[in-house]
Amino acid sequence: QVRLVESGGGLVQAGDSLRLSCAASGRTFSSAGMGWFRQAPGKEREFVAADPWSGGDTYYADSVKGRFTISRDDAKNTAFLQMNSLKFGDTAVYFCAARRVSGWSYTPRAYDYWGQGTQVTVSS
Numbered sequence: 775q776v777r778l779v780e781s782g783g784g785l786v787q788a789g790d791s792l793r794l795s796c797a798a799s800g801r802t803f804s805s806a807g808m809g810w811f812r813q814a815p816g817k818e819r820e821f822v823a824a825d826p827w828s829g830g831d832t833y834y835a836d837s838v839k840g841r842f843t844i845s846r847d848d849a850k851n852t853a854f855l856q857m858n859s860l861k862f863g864d865t866a867v868y869f870c871a872a873r874r875v876s877g878w879s880y881t882p883r884a885y886d887y888w889g890q891g892t893q894v895t896v897s898s
């Protein structure tokens with residue numbers, strides 16, 4: 775059974791940093807695309823960042839570019855999202871997602887596995 779478990783969320787003040795982790799189990803994701811999405815109350819789930827594994831590039835939503843960094847430790851089957859200079863508008867439940875293959879997409883339906891989410895709340 776494949777599981778993705780996020781951790782690291784919490785309540786912080788604007789300008790603070792958080793590091794989210796996504797621990798995968800049940801299969802290796804060392805050659806698979808990984809992504810982070812978020813969903814605020816009353817809004818649709820939106821793309822945040824992706825690491826396609828192939829090609830070496832990473833991709834970010836314009837709203838987080840320059841502040842967030844996605845990374846991965848394939849030896850530990852874990853992905854990370856470093857979030858700096860957090861803003862009130864970053865408040866949401868953050869979800870880790872993984873594909874069965876390499877690659878990336880803005881679209882949630884392109885990802886095959888999902889975590890349960892971790893709450894990030896930024897106070898202004």
